[in-house]
Amino acid sequence: MIPTYNISDFPSFQAIGSHFMLERFECLQRPPKLLWPHKHSFYEVMWLTSGTSTNVIDYHRVTVEPNMLFFISPGQLHLMNKAESVKGFPITFTEQFLLLNTPNRDAIKEFGFLDNSYASPSFKLDNCAVTELVPVLDLMLDEIVRPEKSSFIISNLLFVFLNRIQRLIDVDTPSARDLSNVVRYKQLKKLIEDHFEKEGQIGFYADKLNLTAHRINEICKRVTGKPLGEVIRDRILLEAKRLLVHSDQPIGQISDDLGFKDFSYFSRQFKRQTGHTPAEYRKQMCDQFQNW
Structure with missing residues (x-):
């Protein structure tokens, strides 16, 4: 039986219930008996800033390197080998949290990169892309560590962050998708x-x-x-x-x-x-x- 983990299975102060978490890899607390491979009930955008990690997602092997984004969707089979030198940020969220502040229930469908069944599950960031994404990430980090963190603010920042990623991917692959x-x-x-x-x-x-x-x-x-x-x-x-x-x-x-x-x-x-x-x-x- 392949286990399915929820965000709440990874205890963190930098979380909003079981719907959102933004932590550093080096501080991430995993379940005591985390099983590999496993599935997630949530989306994850993994941003490595140093180190490398080899992941198997639905039996496709991907090596994630610094300044590379790696995407995991709910229900996908995930296996990652341990790498002590890995630093960066796993950004995890549920569909419900992303849609918290929009009346458009189809909004998540507009982010093609979150569904990597037809595209590469990773995206390499150049210096310009890093410059565009870091300010939004910093704002999310600033808000998530507050004692009275705002779901409204973080959900909106997450929406901006994902939109910027989609824009970067669209520029990189203009023929990608209507x-x-x-x-x-x-x-x-x-x-x-x-x-x-x-x-x-x-x-x-x-x-x-x-x-x-x-x-x-x-x-x-x-x-x-x-x-x-x-x-x-x-x-x-x-x-x-x-x-x-x-x-x-x-x-x-x-x-x-x-x-x-x-x-x-x-x-x-x-x-x-x-x-x-x-x-x-x-x-x-x-x-x-x-x-x-």
Whole structure:
């Protein structure tokens, strides 16, 4: 069973209930028996100022270096190796906290970088970007250490901070994404998350969003560079990986649970995408996690 941690599991004076925390890595208090890998119920923007840290996010390995932002979304599988030289700031928050002061419930969907299923989960800051972000970070740090800290002020500063990150990413990758497509894609991603085990047909998702199959495929390609069918297959593959590594279910049962009527077809598809049979992958990854 993969544990899911809340912000309140990391005790800190520099927190607002279970909705926001801004701490220094060197001062961060972790749960006494923190288990790796694990999931978060919150968003995290990790900003390293020194040291390096190797992270595995949903089985993709990323090395985070100084002045690099690293993004983790709720529900993603996260594994980080220990690095004593790491300094910087983990900024953690819930969707509820971010939307505290805006009537626009879709505002979080506008921050494409928070959903790293289609983009790199990290972003390297140049000197100009650091200069733009540091003043906002300093204001949040100044407010979070006050005895009577204001949720209103910090939520608004967080919104500014995330908007500046999005602007920096958009400048760096101008062809990245049209905002309306990002919002639509995030709605689609939520539907896939809820239905991928049973529904693999493009028409199902098009109907749910009141779009044509052509239009929903076009949005998917513009945002992720992949057609919708491939995005759905990627999500099924991710779930297969999670179950192979973190459950004792027989491989045939995993195949059935993910909607494959033919086990041999499941095995062929898995090997085509990973280069390993399900049994080989299970052994390889279990051995790897034991060595972390």
